[in-house]
Structure formats: structure tokens, C-alpha cells
Amino acid sequence: MTPTPASPNAIATVSISGTLEDKLRAAAAAGFRAVEIFDTDFVASALSAEEVKALLDQLGLTCVLYQPLRDFEGMPEPYRTRAFARARQKFAVMRTLGCDRLLLCSNCAPQSLGDRERIVADLRDLGDLAADHGVTVGYEALAWGRHVDDHRTVWDIVQAVDHPHIGILLDSFHSLSRRIPSESIRAIDPAKLVFVQLADAPLLDMDYLYWSRHFRNLPGQGGLDLTGYVAEILRIGYDGPLSLEIFNDRFRANSAEMVARDGLRALDALRDAAARKLGRTPAMPARATIERVEFVEFAVADADRADLAAMLGSAGFDRIGTHRSKRVELWRAGAANFVLNFEPDGFAEAYRVTHGTAICAIGLVVTDGPATIARARALGMAEHPSDMPAMPALRGVAGSLVYVIDAEAATTLWQDEFVIDPGAPGGAPLAVTAIDHLAATVTNDEFLSWQLYWRALFDVEVQTPQDVIDPNGLVQSQAIRGRNGTFRITLNSTDARNALSARFLDQSFGAGFQHIALAVADMDEAAAVLAKRGLEPLPIPANYHDDVSARFGLSPDEDARARRYGILIDEEGPGRRYRQLYSRAFLRTFFFEYVERRGYDGYGAPNATIRLTAQNRFRPAPPPD
Numbered sequence: 001m002t003p004t005p006a007s008p009n010a011i012a013t014v015s016i017s018g019t020l021e022d023k024l025r026a027a028a029a030a031g032f033r034a035v036e037i038f039d040t041d042f043v044a045s046a047l048s049a050e051e052v053k054a055l056l057d058q059l060g061l062t063c064v065l066y067q068p069l070r071d072f073e074g075m076p077e078p079y080r081t082r083a084f085a086r087a088r089q090k091f092a093v094m095r096t097l098g099c100d101r102l103l104l105c106s107n108c109a110p111q112s113l114g115d116r117e118r119i120v121a122d123l124r125d126l127g128d129l130a131a132d133h134g135v136t137v138g139y140e141a142l143a144w145g146r147h148v149d150d151h152r153t154v155w156d157i158v159q160a161v162d163h164p165h166i167g168i169l170l171d172s173f174h175s176l177s178r179r180i181p182s183e184s185i186r187a188i189d190p191a192k193l194v195f196v197q198l199a200d201a202p203l204l205d206m207d208y209l210y211w212s213r214h215f216r217n218l219p220g221q222g223g224l225d226l227t228g229y230v231a232e233i234l235r236i237g238y239d240g241p242l243s244l245e246i247f248n249d250r251f252r253a254n255s256a257e258m259v260a261r262d263g264l265r266a267l268d269a270l271r272d273a274a275a276r277k278l279g280r281t282p283a284m285p286a287r288a289t290i291e292r293v294e295f296v297e298f299a300v301a302d303a304d305r306a307d308l309a310a311m312l313g314s315a316g317f318d319r320i321g322t323h324r325s326k327r328v329e330l331w332r333a334g335a336a337n338f339v340l341n342f343e344p345d346g347f348a349e350a351y352r353v354t355h356g357t358a359i360c361a362i363g364l365v366v367t368d369g370p371a372t373i374a375r376a377r378a379l380g381m382a383e384h385p386s387d388m389p390a391m392p393a394l395r396g397v398a399g400s401l402v403y404v405i406d407a408e409a410a411t412t413l414w415q416d417e418f419v420i421d422p423g424a425p426g427g428a429p430l431a432v433t434a435i436d437h438l439a440a441t442v443t444n445d446e447f448l449s450w451q452l453y454w455r456a457l458f459d460v461e462v463q464t465p466q467d468v469i470d471p472n473g474l475v476q477s478q479a480i481r482g483r484n485g486t487f488r489i490t491l492n493s494t495d496a497r498n499a500l501s502a503r504f505l506d507q508s509f510g511a512g513f514q515h516i517a518l519a520v521a522d523m524d525e526a527a528a529v530l531a532k533r534g535l536e537p538l539p540i541p542a543n544y545h546d547d548v549s550a551r552f553g554l555s556p557d558e559d560a561r562a563r564r565y566g567i568l569i570d571e572e573g574p575g576r577r578y579r580q581l582y583s584r585a586f587l588r589t590f591f592f593e594y595v596e597r598r599g600y601d602g603y604g605a606p607n608a609t610i611r612l613t614a615q616n617r618f619r620p621a622p623p624p625d
């Protein structure tokens with residue numbers, strides 16, 4: 001096989017948006033040294049092969065694969081003759097591009113005969129032609145190939161062809177979408193493994209072709225076992241490129257630079273996971289364990305100060321401390337800490353100028369703070385200068401901060417920074433036991449980027465993505481949870497201009513945390529305390545309670561309290577119950593939710609439409625024409 005050039009990380013031009021020049025520039029800017037050029041990108045380009053080669057050189061890129069050659073093998077005449085003419089033309093382009101690997105994908109044409117002897121003979125002839133041009137061909141099984149749709153079949157054929165210029169190409173999407181066991185890779189001779197393409201995908205029950213061409217995503221953004229796949233590939237001794245080949249509608253409409261940068265991060269995280277699986281020395285510290293959300297910080301405009309204080313008071317919080325040197329207050333309800341930042345300059349001020357009064361940061365207690373920061377650095381995540389040595393900060397995807405608090409430093413965090421009033425009630429008697437989850441509303445563009453951020457840095461798992469029906473459009477929701485369940489975040493995004501999450505993006509000028517869910521031990525008690533404190537709950541219609549009371553067989557007492565306080569209920573099975581109560585939104589932006597979990601792991605997805613419809617009733621009237 002041909003020796004492997006330069007960098008082992010590559011990206012296919014089909015993965016990113018723009019013209020061929022845009023794609024190459026974005027790949028290089030992100031730090032890639034190698035690309036696959038997608039045939040259509042080249043054919044559609046006004047640049048000659050010589051000009052593309054000059055641009056590659058200028059950008060320090062090598063074209064490590066040209067792809068694909070389609071509908072080639074096992075054709076009757078006159079298609080066979082034409083297929084060889086096409087191959088010759090591609091070899092000529094590749095010579096100019098300085099590219100010595102060609103991807104041949106399995107035939108999908110209705111005319112293809114599927115006769116194995118014929119396929120073997122065609123590939124052998126193609127091998128001779130490739131040898132003349134100094135090219136090696138990697139044969140790839142498309143999951144929807146007409147006669148060949150499984151990499152094990154490709155490997156059988158490649159062995160039968162037995163030609164030094166014909167090998168196998170593996171693509172994780174085609175193998176894993178068909179649930180082909182990754183152990184089957186062990187049968188492959190690494191010297192015959194020409195190239196490896198990687199893509200993840202959400203677990204959808206969908207036609208392979210449509211799934212592949214629209215929903216592929218970066219490793220760590222979907223539900224396929226990329227780690228197991230790559231571990232098998234590295235185990236057999238493959239040391240060629242790992243290349244991202246992502247067909248994704250969001251990526252086509254997105255910033256090429258962002259996708260390319262995320263791509264490199266995804267590959268680094270994947271190599272780390274595979275090395276760990278193989279018991280090899282990892283290149284970075286392990287994914288970090290989040291022990292809890294220690295605090296949520298609000299950047300507060302002076303004009304909103306009194307209203308926010310009133311709202312927090314009704315929401316069960318009390319001010320318990322003031323910062324020793326800054327215009328910062330600490331509010332508490334049981335185990336939930338809110339930091340209110342009124343500083344006239346610095347990060348919170350900058351955030352407030354952009355977004356208005358909003359959640360500008362969260363503080364996470366992790367088991368090993370320094371290792372978390374080291375991993376973030378290895379993944380190219382930006383740090384934000386922090387004036388608190390015990391609490392370094394990382395930039396979140398949409399510009400808010402994630403403070404990283406080492407578990408040991410967390411014990412003295414509040415006393416060190418704040419003067420705490422020992423007599424302050426701290427929210428009692430409302431027994432908030434934890435910050436249950438953070439709900440982020442993100443732009444459609446960044447929905448996958450946020451997922452990668454959390455999954456690459458932290459030891460979390462994704463739950464099944466949910467389609468939520470807002471009265472004004474579809475919202476996609478992805479829940480992410482730490483393995484111990486002590487950290488939960490949901491990411492929500494929509495295309496629908498009038499959906500609540502879209503209005504939040506407008507209102508707060510960008511993505512951010514739209515609501516905070518507080519865990520309570522007993523919803524009935526909590527609801528009564530909140531009512532006394534004057535919380536304005538989100539009104540829930542009687543129709544809902546008629547339905548839920550019948551569905552879950554509520555006792556007259558339970559039924560009456562649910563109606564009185566506007567409590568929403570869901571069950572994951574007998575006795576595994578979730579009860580939720582929502583506040584009204586503060587300044588039409590963020591709001592709070594109280595949740596009681598009894599052996600329940602979800603987020604009340606069946607109630608989301610009820611809640612969104614209720615919130616929709618408070619929409620401002622559209623401006624007059």
C-alpha cells in the first residue's frame with residue numbers, strides 16, 4: 001500500500017459548507033493538514049486541478065483521498081466501457097492534485113449485474129489501471145449498495161481480487177447503521193485497509209440513504225459506537241488517516257470554520273476514547289466527572305435589580321451573603337446557589353450589555369479540577385481569564401462561562417469569597433435538594449456543537465433526542481446526563497421563528513440558559529411554601545388535569561393539589577413519578593421549574609407541549625403594522 005502522508009486526521013470537503021476554496025481554507029484554518037476531495041465539489045468548481053493543487057500547497061494541505069467513483073463494478077456494456085473511461089479521467093485529475101487514493105463505493109445502479117466473478121474481474125482491471133497511475137483504490141460498501149452493502153462482503157471480494165492496488169475502505173456509518181459487529185474488522189489485513197472514514201449519526205429508524213445523506217454528524221454527536229469501531233481499526237495496526245465524512249443538512253448551512261474546528265475536537269476525543277478502550281496510553285486526562293452544579297450566576301442590570309430580587313424571593317431564594325470585594329450577592333434556596341453580579345465592568349457586565357439580565361455563568365464541581373482544565377486545553381477549548389485561582393473558567397459555546405471548581409476547593413468556596421449572614425434563612429423552609437437540570441436554548445447552528453462540547457469534556461451520556469411540539473413549531477431537545485445523575489442539561493433548538501425558544505434567542509440576543517430546574521424532595525410541600533412566598537406559577541388548564549388525573553389515577557387529594565398549584569405529572573412506570581411546577585418568566589426570558597423525581601429519569605416530555613402552550617398565552621401582542 002502507499003505510505004501515509006502527513007497528518008492522520010482528515011476531513012472530507014463534503015462535510016463543510018461553501019465553495020471548494022471555502023472548504024479547503026476552513027479545513028486548514030482549523031488545523032487539518034489533510035482532506036478528501038469530494039468529486040462533486042471539484043466538478044462544480046471553476047478552479048482547474050492545477051489551481052486546486054496550488055491552493056492545497058499554499059494552505060499546507062494534502063489531498064489524501066479523491067471520492068467517490070460510483071456505479072462502476074459489475075456493469076453490462078456499454079456502461080462498463082464508460083465506467084473505465086470515467087476512472088481514467090479521475091486518475092488524471094488525481095495525478096494533478098497529487099492524490100494517490102481513490103474511493104470506489106459499491107454500485108447502486110439498477111443496471112448493475114451483481115455477478116461476483118464479474119465484480120472481481122472489473123476490480124482487477126481497475127487495479128491494473130490504478131497501478132499505471134500510481135493510485136490505490138479503496139472499495140467501500142454503501143449501506144444501500146445494490147449488491148454489496150456490507151464491509152465483510154467487500155473484504156471477501158478484495159481478497160478474491162488479490163491486487164496490490166485494490167483494498168478495502170471502511171466507513172463507520174455504513175457498518176454501524178447496519179449493526180455489523182465491529183469485531184468483524186479483526187479479519188481485515190491492515191495492509192489492505194486503504195482508508196477510514198468516520199461519521200456518527202443519531203439513532204433514527206430511517207432508510208439508509210436518507211439517513212446517511214442528511215443526518216450524519218461528528219463522532220460524539222450521535223448514537224453510534226464510534227469508540228468501539230475505531231478501537232478495532234487501531235487494534236489491527238492501521239495507522240493511516242481517520243477522516244470525517246459528514247453529510248449533514250445543518251453543516252451545509254453552517255460556518256465552515258466551526259464545523260472544521262469541532263471536527264478536529266471530535267477526532268481528538270475519539271482517539272482518546274479508543275486508546276482507553278485498548279488500554280493504550282491516552283494523550284489527555286479522562287473525561288471529567290461533574291459532581292454537582294454549585295451555582296448559577298446572573299448578570300444583572302441595575303434597572304432590573306428590584307424586580308429580580310422580588311422574583312427570586314417568591315421563587316424561594318433568600319439573600320445570604322455579599323462578596324468581600326465585588327458588587328456581587330449570594331442568594332440561596334437549600335442546595336441551590338444563585339450569584340447575582342452587578343459589577344460595573346468585567347465579564348458579567350460585557351455579557352449583560354449583549355444579552356440583558358441573563359444567566360452568564362455556571363459553576364460546576366468536578367472531581368479533579370486541574371485534570372478537567374488540562375483536558376479542555378487538549379481539546380482546544382478556550383479558557384477565560386479568571387481572577388479566582390480556585391475557579392478557572394472555560395468559555396461555553398455561546399459565550400457564557402463554565403467555572404470549574406475542584407471538589408476539594410469547593411468546601412471553602414463561599415466563606416473565602418463572601419461575607420455570609422449566619423442568620424439568613426437561605427430559602428428555608430423550601431427544601432431544594434439540588435439544581436436538577438439546566439435547560440439551554442441554542443441556535444440551530446450550534447445545537448450539535450454544544451453536544452460535542454459537553455460530551456467531549458465530561459463523562460456524560462446522551463438520552464434519546466425528543467421532538468417537542470411548541471404551538472408555533474417543532475423544537476428539538478437533547479438531554480445529557482452525568483453517569484451518576486447529579487448533572488443534567490437539556491439543549492433545545494428550533495427552526496420555527498415564533499416558537500418560545502426562538503423568541504428567547506431574539507429577546508436575549510443569543511443562546512443561553514433559559515430555565516433552571518430545582519429539585520425538591522416533596523412537591524406538595526414545596527408548592528405550598530412557594531404559594532406563601534407569592535410565586536406566580538404558570539397557570540395550567542383544567543383540561544390537562546382532567547386528563548392526567550384519569551391517566552395516573554390520582555387520588556382526590558392529589559388531584560386537588562395538582563390543580564391548585566399547577567403541577568404537571570408524568571410517570572415512567574407504576575410509582576416512578578415526576579412532578580413539575582413552573583414559574584412565570586422573568587422579563588419574558590428565563591424562568592424556574594421545580595421538579596420532584598421518584599425513580600424517574602426523564603424531563604416530563606409529554607408535558608412539554610402543555611407547558612409551552614401555557615407560556616404561549618403570555619406572548620406579547622404582535623406590534624401594530
Ligand SMILES: O=C(O)c1ccc(O)c(O)c1
Pocket residue numbers: 067068103105140142171197212213245
Ligand atoms: O452517499 C453517497 O453517495 C456516498 C458517497 C461516498 C461515500 O464515501 C459515502 O459514504 C457515501
Ligand SMILES: [Mg+2]
Pocket residue numbers: 140171197245
Ligand atoms: Mg463513505
